[in-house]
Amino acid sequence: MQIKLALNPIAFHLGPILVHWYGIFIASAVILAVFLSVREGKKRGIKPDDIYDMLLWALPFSIISARLYYVIFQWGYYQNHLNEIIKIWDGGIAIYGSLIGAAIVIIIFCRSRLIPVWLMLDVISPTVLLSQGIGRWGNFMNQEAFGQVTSLAFLHHLHLPQFIINQMFISGLYRQPTFLYESLWSFLGVAVLFSLRHVPHFFKRGEVFLSYIMWYSFGRFFVEGMRTDSLMIGSVRVSQWLSIVLFGFALGLLIYRRRTIPDASWYLDGTKKLLK
Numbered sequence: 001m002q003i004k005l006a007l008n009p010i011a012f013h014l015g016p017i018l019v020h021w022y023g024i025f026i027a028s029a030v031i032l033a034v035f036l037s038v039r040e041g042k043k044r045g046i047k048p049d050d051i052y053d054m055l056l057w058a059l060p061f062s063i064i065s066a067r068l069y070y071v072i073f074q075w076g077y078y079q080n081h082l083n084e085i086i087k088i089w090d091g092g093i094a095i096y097g098s099l100i101g102a103a104i105v106i107i108i109f110c111r112s113r114l115i116p117v118w119l120m121l122d123v124i125s126p127t128v129l130l131s132q133g134i135g136r137w138g139n140f141m142n143q144e145a146f147g148q149v150t151s152l153a154f155l156h157h158l159h160l161p162q163f164i165i166n167q168m169f170i171s172g173l174y175r176q177p178t179f180l181y182e183s184l185w186s187f188l189g190v191a192v193l194f195s196l197r198h199v200p201h202f203f204k205r206g207e208v209f210l211s212y213i214m215w216y217s218f219g220r221f222f223v224e225g226m227r228t229d230s231l232m233i234g235s236v237r238v239s240q241w242l243s244i245v246l247f248g249f250a251l252g253l254l255i256y257r258r259r260t261i262p263d264a265s266w267y268l269d270g271t272k273k274l275l276k
Contacts (some may be wrong), residue, residue, distance in 0.1 A: 006166060046119065058102045062105070067085070067094075129189050134183075205266065
């Protein structure tokens with residue numbers, strides 16, 4: 001049986017500069033997320049310049065924290081390859097690390113601009129989930145974030161396009177396309193959040209964000225269990241346990257806020273006042 005070659009992770013050359021598909025997917029995801037966040041932000045009373053300014057701080061910090069998160073849990077390798085720590089174009093940035101870094105910056109930024117933190121998080125979280133789904137295709141191009149060994153027959157049973165099947169042939173074995181599972185779960189979550197957040201009296205302020213945390217962490221727990229390149233502490237998959245903690249925290253906070261702040265603003269309530 002002839003095995004077709006994997007896709008080239010290099011999109012094109014700009015002189016001596018190699019432009020990676022990984023970077024293209026990430027950049028495209030960020031641009032789309034910003035565009036959609038600005039459009040929604042206008043409806044909720046958040047100025048576009050505030051979103052742009054926030055991005056200028058959040059994006060670099062999220063990339064740095066995502067890389068640090070990954071390097072810390074892979075320190076056994078990187079302590080002997082210090083020159084590779086900055087090579088994020090080859091992959092190796094952790095979504096959870098990115099979210100932690102971005103969340104810290106967003107909270108500080110919103111408080112300094114007197115913007116309701118929960119409202120900003122509600123506006124951007126569905127688009128962040130969208131960018132995560134797109135970004136997983138960068139992992140696909142790098143042949144990373146894959147799952148356990150499987151068979152060609154199983155991949156055909158999933159009715160996958162041939163180019164995905166070819167790309168899942170890694171180190172002489174076919175692998176579970178866990179990147180695809182997480183990407184599709186993310187896209188489905190985007191559709192759910194986009195559909196529900198404009199339903200009157202459905203989400204209170206902050207609950208779009210908390211729902212995003214629950215949705216992503218729930219799916220990530222199961223997908224992570226199928227992966228073979230998980231970040232580990234001993235025999236523990238870091239992302240699985242973090243998913244459990246985040247899901248429980250978000251659910252508990254949502255219930256707590258509903259019970260203790262019954263008169264909290266709805267997501268759609270009174271947002272135009274912010275522009276006056």
